[in-house]
Amino acid sequence: MAFFIIVLVFAASLFFQQFNWLALGGVNPNLMLIFFQLAAVTRFFSWPFKIRLALVFAAVAILINDFWLWPILALLAVFAASLILRNFLTGNIFADFAILLIFGDAVFYLLINFNQWTFLPLADIILELAYSLLLGLWLLLIFNGKKKD
Numbered sequence: 001m002a003f004f005i006i007v008l009v010f011a012a013s014l015f016f017q018q019f020n021w022l023a024l025g026g027v028n029p030n031l032m033l034i035f036f037q038l039a040a041v042t043r044f045f046s047w048p049f050k051i052r053l054a055l056v057f058a059a060v061a062i063l064i065n066d067f068w069l070w071p072i073l074a075l076l077a078v079f080a081a082s083l084i085l086r087n088f089l090t091g092n093i094f095a096d097f098a099i100l101l102i103f104g105d106a107v108f109y110l111l112i113n114f115n116q117w118t119f120l121p122l123a124d125i126i127l128e129l130a131y132s133l134l135l136g137l138w139l140l141l142i143f144n145g146k147k148k149d
Helices: 002-019 031-041 047-064 069-088 093-112 122-144
Strands: none
Touching (some): 002 031, 031 047, 031 069, 069 093, 093 122
């Protein structure tokens, strides 16, 4: 049951992301990246859940549309790298989350725009990263109090 609730929260965040409901001054946080980095760094999500989450996300990506396939595969690659890298970081959950979010944001944009990197507005990426960090750290405070595994 908890898995379906998390999937519903995930679907709601996709909806918020698509229609810019959390945008401030034209800057929209990368909710999917925040969601997956929270899953990577917190103990709230167990390992079987993390694997199911990635598989469901990949299946939904394939079913939805070809346009979203490459960004979703890039996001899953960042998620997999974050799961591996989190074991080699500081051990402080907040510092680790911030490091993984900065790393994830940079790698995500490199992967989805590897042939158009010069055309990306760097100021917008930095503002999005700052907004995502603030929102993600706030959500981390909520999830950090609950330990599952």
